[in-house]
Amino acid sequence: MEVKETPILYSFRRCPYAIRARLALSSANIKVEIREVVLKEKPKEFIEVSASKTVPCLVTDESVIDESLDIMLWALNQNDPENWLDMPDEGFEVINLIEDKFKPYLDKTKYSSRYPKDEFEGNRMIATDILKDLDRFQKGKYFFGNKMSLCDVAVFPFVRQFAFINIDWFNGIQWRNLNDWLNYFLDSEMFVSCQKKYIKWESGNSTVYFP
Ligand SMILES: N[C@@H](CCC(=O)N[C@@H](CS)C(=O)NCC(=O)O)C(=O)O
Structure with a gap:
């Protein structure tokens, strides 16, 4: 063998x-x-x-x-x-959105000292608006209903990073589900x-x- x-x-x-x-x-x-x-x-x-x-x-x-x-x-x-692979193809679009559109503004917010000071609020708002769209898109406890999929797992570490730039500020936003979703991951034995x-x-x- x-x-x-x-x-x-x-x-x-x-x-x-x-x-x-x-x-x-x-x-x-x-x-x-x-x-x-x-x-x-x-x-x-x-x-x-x-x-x-x-x-x-x-x-x-x-x-x-x-x-x-x-x-x-x-x-x-x-x-x-x-069964994380049991996910609609749309899941890959969400993953791409986070990598291509969200990540640059996550970085500009997290490493804001490298960028002009007056751009901070705008950058943070662009990243937040992407997450607000995702929050509205979420179809249940997880992105595609009540079962975790590859998409949730692939996206979670980026949302976590964004949230902990300023967790009080993040918690102050009226999320529909995204904050519970994030906390579920953070508290999980898996993570x-x-x-x-x-x-x-x-x-x-x-x-x-x-x-
Ligand atoms: N597309 C790569 C990106 C990985 C990536 O950018 N990792 C960062 C750390 S979070 C890195 O290693 N950067 C290299 C460096 O900082 O020198 C992937 O999905 O694995």
Whole structure:
């Protein structure tokens, strides 16, 4: 019988893309060797293998998967006990909207000191309006009804990041469902167990497995 190597996941605890990759690997119950990358000191092993030099990056004995959504799909296509892939195609449109339209304004709000001061309110408002549309769009407890799907999991880490720029301000908005949805994730065993702290990986460290 062919023995497969344990895949290696280059990850960073706080990165929203890495969070969603870990959530999918954990749901699929796929064990990986986790290597915590400090983005300012990327290890040479990571630089050599990742074309984009971004985390997450999953190295299997067959390929290198450099995009978080591809890592999620790779994991869930092998094992999807919670049926996250059971989602209308519209889910991918929502994921794209968050990555392409929301993320730039999330960054401009979060890292506002890098941008002109007078643009802060406008940038934050653009990001908030996108989330308000999503809030109206939500069809139940989750985006597509009462069952969690890939879309919820792929989008959650970005909404979380935006909310915690100023959680009091975020909580002050009259959300229809989005705040309950966010809190559900934040309090879930699933998320908490994906946010364990790991020390920075260096060649020669003993192997750490996730989940
Ligand atoms: N499209 C990539 C984006 C990943 C990404 O941008 N990750 C950030 C961290 S949140 C990163 O590694 N940035 C590289 C750097 O800061 O040097 C994915 O979905 O995996």
